[in-house]
Amino acid sequence: PTTIMSPSHSMSSLAVRAHEMLDSILGAQETSSTTVADNQARDLCHFYCNLIPEDKAVFLKTLAHDYGVDHNIILQIAQNLSMAQERGEGVLLKTEERLKHALVPKYNLVFTQIGHLNDGVKFLVDMRADILHLLNTTCHSTDQDNPYLKSLINHLRDLIAIWFSVGFMTLERVTWESACDVLQKISEYEAVHPIRNWTDLKRRVGPYRRCYVFTHHSMPREPVVVLHTALTDEISNSIQSIVSHPGLEQESSVNGARKEDPNSVNTAIFYSITSTQKGLQGIELGNYLIKRVVQELQSEFSQIQQFASLSPIPGFREWLLLEMNRYLHAEAAGEYPEQKLFTGRELQEIADNVGDTRDKSTIETIMKLIKTNNWAQSEFLPDLLKEPLMRLCARYLYVEKRRGFAFNPVANFHLRNGAVMWRLNWLADTTTRGLSASCGMMINYCYFLEKTEENSKVYMEKHHIEASPQILELVKANVGIETKSHL
Amino acid sequence: PTTIMSPSHSMSSLAVRAHEMLDSILGAQETSSTTVADNQARDLCHFYCNLIPEDKAVFLKTLAHDYGVDHNIILQIAQNLSMAQERGEGVLLKTEERLKHALVPKYNLVFTQIGHLNDGVKFLVDMRADILHLLNTTCHSTDQDNPYLKSLINHLRDLIAIWFSVGFMTLERVTWESACDVLQKISEYEAVHPIRNWTDLKRRVGPYRRCYVFTHHSMPREPVVVLHTALTDEISNSIQSIVSHPGLEQESSVNGARKEDPNSVNTAIFYSITSTQKGLQGIELGNYLIKRVVQELQSEFSQIQQFASLSPIPGFREWLLLEMNRYLHAEAAGEYPEQKLFTGRELQEIADNVGDTRDKSTIETIMKLIKTNNWAQSEFLPDLLKEPLMRLCARYLYVEKRRGFAFNPVANFHLRNGAVMWRLNWLADTTTRGLSASCGMMINYCYFLEKTEENSKVYMEKHHIEASPQILELVKANVGIETKSHL
Amino acid sequence: PTTIMSPSHSMSSLAVRAHEMLDSILGAQETSSTTVADNQARDLCHFYCNLIPEDKAVFLKTLAHDYGVDHNIILQIAQNLSMAQERGEGVLLKTEERLKHALVPKYNLVFTQIGHLNDGVKFLVDMRADILHLLNTTCHSTDQDNPYLKSLINHLRDLIAIWFSVGFMTLERVTWESACDVLQKISEYEAVHPIRNWTDLKRRVGPYRRCYVFTHHSMPREPVVVLHTALTDEISNSIQSIVSHPGLEQESSVNGARKEDPNSVNTAIFYSITSTQKGLQGIELGNYLIKRVVQELQSEFSQIQQFASLSPIPGFREWLLLEMNRYLHAEAAGEYPEQKLFTGRELQEIADNVGDTRDKSTIETIMKLIKTNNWAQSEFLPDLLKEPLMRLCARYLYVEKRRGFAFNPVANFHLRNGAVMWRLNWLADTTTRGLSASCGMMINYCYFLEKTEENSKVYMEKHHIEASPQILELVKANVGIETKSHL
């Protein structure tokens, strides 16, 4: 009886129905009627899945608001705490335990019950994605449901995090002989370098390629995290060499199948990593996958000496345009911009090259070229822009920070894993996608296995970024601009 | 720094070492150095496994005592609660969340880290078994560590319960074609009706038998719960008919293999259920296994109409001897015993049969016979004892209670599952084991599928035991003794 | 030494090389040097695979001619036979055995050796396809190699037939969860109703569809025979209803997956059967596959009552055009054609409809329409042509014979299996492919399980075709034309 909530005031009929269903699950659980509770949980899932988004929102708010904790009980136990402490450790510990249980919201029982079902875990992961979406779209300070939704989503994260503990993940290699439905998902999930057709796909799981996934026992046939790796003989400087070329020389066997020559491989390039479940946001699995794959590759190829990513730099173009804008504003306001972006000579050469820029400043012209990606088609601009853009990109990656850590999320991911910021590559991804993200640049993060621990520690504790001379040179080049440009 | 405990006063060198290891795991976790933390967790497991029991106790107490919660922080947040409530729901919810996190003991991080390892889950389950053992053997009110150990064990139970949620268990059928190591474990774990040799074992997984197990993804090749089932054409009244006989008529195929005739089966008898992991005590999986097996059998044999157990009655003989002792004491004290155990006529017939009982009372003689199991070898006693022992056993099962529920744990298990107390069977298990447990009696609990939910609910809520006329008659027969015996 | 052939006269260098390789295999086998023989067999396979077609022909002729039997030894043993018979059964049997062994060509040892290799069986099957191709393209009576090639191909057939005995084939169901490489092959092999894209393919292995294949242990991942089946609620009369529609009503589950409702199924339609290996020509596996699939479906769906094919009628249009041509020639020659094809009224109506046919006869006009498939686009012609074309197609299927059996190979296949010629369907396949093969008609052959044995026997022994009233009516309609058309 204590768990059965009386529906509040003027509830919508949907909320009333939600109350009924949730109450019956809780009631059945209380009397240990497992089959009843199972059936009711299954009904609830069906019910929820068939709701339209607006109704889902009502349901989730009802769940968050009416099936949380009982504040009064918590308050009451909390007030007993200091007295309990005086009565000795035994009493204190028991009181704390009571407090802990009082802090477990009622919906936890519902989730536990749903977790019993086939596909129940997947349901909860998907429901968490719904809540994330709801919070992102309705996040107004005026919405009084938000604190409750945030409690709900945090609670779900903690529960799911325990279920998706790394020890529960299974590493699987995906090949062209893997199940078709799984390969189709791999294809659809690939967002970094989209897979256009099945020939593309076959190449990405074929010779000199490794596609590894983490799967979870309770979400069969679903790749939870996907890591694409290329086996090469050098650290790749262009994504096209990986996704559009068949890789190193291949012997062809009697029946025409292409075979790898293990001896020609000395490098593993991680060129795409994707977490496929929005509802797992905040539960880190990607770094574990990389580490497991490194182990796997080391045991397969003893001679692999280099592990590196070929990573995109999402946000660089956006950042650059903002910076240029800021510069223009500062200039317009007659302020002396703290740091120049281009040297005078660079501006001059570009101005000479693009010809008549009317009454626009060269900076404005560059902005337009970058916004439209048109510079990449030009004969001369790529060469002229190479030096300044690489310099600025290094600055973006190495200098820009957020709470002390690298501002660029991909950089932050690899640095936290202990990788070294290794090499910035010009014209490494000349697809529209690549140009729009980072003016076509990509970067390698190198994993020196014996150093990752230390790198990671130093990065986490002291915010120090380990970088190669190339990167450091590029970064340093930013500092001198002012001086140089004054000459 | 906050997580690093300073070792207390005069710690043993073992405790110091434990502190070092635990602190380094927590430190590595704090800086997200996953590989370091993994390695340290692995070291810790090795370290613990190689300790002698006394040192394990020291380690566990250190863990429980020094890596729990910070009472002061909890107290402080608890004191802020009422003020937070006044500042609005958002603040209240956030404070509650802070309180919840403060209530998570430090060792939780250690367990999470161990859970990442291969065999880590198994390690924690086994460690929980160690703590249970420690609590059972040292449970003196004077031991001040106990409250901490209890907190520790409860916390582990909650964590393990989430990991062993039913949705994470896999149902597997074990046959003679299953892996040898698994079959060996099945054989060793069988405690109810021990398996003497491999012929025995082959029969228990052979035709007209079903052996189902729950396994867990993170403890591969380990049957966590085992359910032995016999397929018969009636509700079995003797365990020998199951474990020593090959079952119903079998066709033999061309190559001599024995085959089932599905049409001759109409009943499934659950004759043994075992939870193999002591560390999972308190986490109910057995009832779920029975329910899954019922589903499985129904889909395999549409004509199965009866599902029943053939269950032991552990504790009956012990209870009976206590009751008889109590009776004798009451009599000796000149008190009028509230309820007689045997009728005068029963006592007389037994006395006549056993002959010279010297100066002992017949009750004493019966007690001795029962203690030694010698009555079973006698020509006449089994017949003479049948009526009174069955009557008393029915009383033990149906009337004796603990907190309102059946005192006998096996009865309580099946009644909670919604079974009906169906039929008491005389001379159903005449092994020494069976005689010593329950004077050779066994009982069937019947599962009427369309009624289990209701039965379970009524039992859980109102403590009502659903029983067959046979049981009820036997129970009622106890009531009339006094009157009858006075005649 | 006896097995080593001395290269004949002016052999090409290729033939010399072939001799060397073959001799070394035979030599190694003679001394039981298995590893040597294995390696040499592997070399031979590589060598052969890399030859251009012309060289393959030289190799095959060398093999056939120089590694066959020793005619003189055979002759000699044959001449001893009658004398052996006089010396008693023991001697006769031994002589026959010697004769049998003398009749085993030398290349048999080479094939046995190749059969030891991984992929060796596949190699021999493919080589047999090469020989078939060679025989088909060079089959001039003047080519003196042909008798040897025919001996070679027959010997290979006998050997392969033993290897591909039905007991060695494995039945597998292919679904969307099957291996991607296998599904790709399924897609490529489908010649009857080509699969255009992966959506097509997904449908053919999805709900209400069954795709079964025979695989062989020594040719892993290779579907040897493929049978596509649709589960329906009636005998389908159009291929589009199967390959372009998702089938019967489907429930959608929680997570959106489409599910079958087994109760809505009462018919299984075999709509495509393909033998994928040219080298297995003459080794019947298709009928066994159909029978195994019938068993499989019966055990899955007890309520399936009808098993029928929806089959193409390859060759009908070609036959029809030939018949019409013959008619025109006969007419031109002033001969009275033995059997008219169209009634006068039919011709008149068509003539009226197509309008001005210039100086061509209506027959010629019809021929042109049929040749171009243009009639199918017309508004009226499909209706006008329906009756005559169905009548003529029934005649083609039922009356036209080859060595007493149905001339149409698909008809012959199903009739030999014991099926009944069931229903001719108008506009059942309106693709260009369907129109070009059979003017868009398809036919159902029905498998009445309790009658197939008898039907098969009667067809095989007495050439009797079991047909439905519809077919018989259509056939009979041909007979009356003359009379009718004279009216």
Next chain:
Amino acid sequence: PTTIMSPSHSMSSLAVRAHEMLDSILGAQETSSTTVADNQARDLCHFYCNLIPEDKAVFLKTLAHDYGVDHNIILQIAQNLSMAQERGEGVLLKTEERLKHALVPKYNLVFTQIGHLNDGVKFLVDMRADILHLLNTTCHSTDQDNPYLKSLINHLRDLIAIWFSVGFMTLERVTWESACDVLQKISEYEAVHPIRNWTDLKRRVGPYRRCYVFTHHSMPREPVVVLHTALTDEISNSIQSIVSHPGLEQESSVNGARKEDPNSVNTAIFYSITSTQKGLQGIELGNYLIKRVVQELQSEFSQIQQFASLSPIPGFREWLLLEMNRYLHAEAAGEYPEQKLFTGRELQEIADNVGDTRDKSTIETIMKLIKTNNWAQSEFLPDLLKEPLMRLCARYLYVEKRRGFAFNPVANFHLRNGAVMWRLNWLADTTTRGLSASCGMMINYCYFLEKTEENSKVYMEKHHIEASPQILELVKANVGIETKSHL
């Protein structure tokens, strides 16, 4: 009709029944009624399996005699051969083909049909074992059925040999995690060094041991050939060190499992190889299994440098006793035995040791000791007998021949495989079994991989036995006896 045999004269009712069944299979096959033929073949198998041995003999003779070839047709075609030759190659080849087909016995069709069935191949293998048994037990020259049975068994061998071509065998490793039924068979089939209990068995598939089997697709769960291998750090000189000891040092893991240290292994010892199917006699698979296992081990342990057997020497004691007997007879007959067995000094020492030998010669005494295996219990005899018995055993192994090849079958097997006769080991198998076979000696045959081909060739072609200096010394020691003993 032509295939239907009219039962001959006074056939037993069993033979009549056999005729009926066989005829109906042949009849059904002729009309391609596959399902009928399948059913009848299944009936035939059931029928045969349930016969008592005497009736099986009748059945087999009927099959051999009445379902063989038609001698008259063969004779007739044979007589046409020379004429055919004159008419050209095409005609000759066709006639030869007709002859070949006429030489295929009728029962071949029956076997082909049975081969279609599940377990059909196993049935034929077992039936061949029955025929072998029949031939071995009734092999009197007077039995006129024998030539027919021999034809039958040879035909079956050829058919089965094609089915059991090495390319059709699958290599599997058996471990303690393999299926229980397979392990039970491994245990039962082990004849060389019997497995006494499951602890024994667990050791033989445990750490530092490899048990590999060949299985065949059509006989699932049946190990056809079994090879037991020990991984050691030297060439073992005693079987007890392998079957009774746990092998090299093992690390024990956290959970107590014993693990191999791959670096401590440099030798693989094949200590038992068993062909389990009597019906496969004459179809060599064992040497292929050894070669596959060598490949397997090389890829698992790159550092393994030695491959050797530890083999029994069956027949040595029997041979020795015969030789000694022959010696005594020669002596008694006053003949000068061509070669003495023992030196005078050896005889004297033995005589001194065994004490009073009454009126028996020392040779007779030694014979008795060897017959009873009693010498092994003696304190001194093992030392005294070591030199002469090892010398004589070397002579037995190296000098005794049959058709030019080693007389000892195990020696012949390994020498044919290209192994070197490496080391004779004294007291290597002191079980009763070992003493009775070879006075407790065992021998290592070494496989030097780069030499096996050549060794095999030289042995097969020139009967040369490659042996180590130890063996050659021992052999040579036999030669000098006469001289030495005369001193």
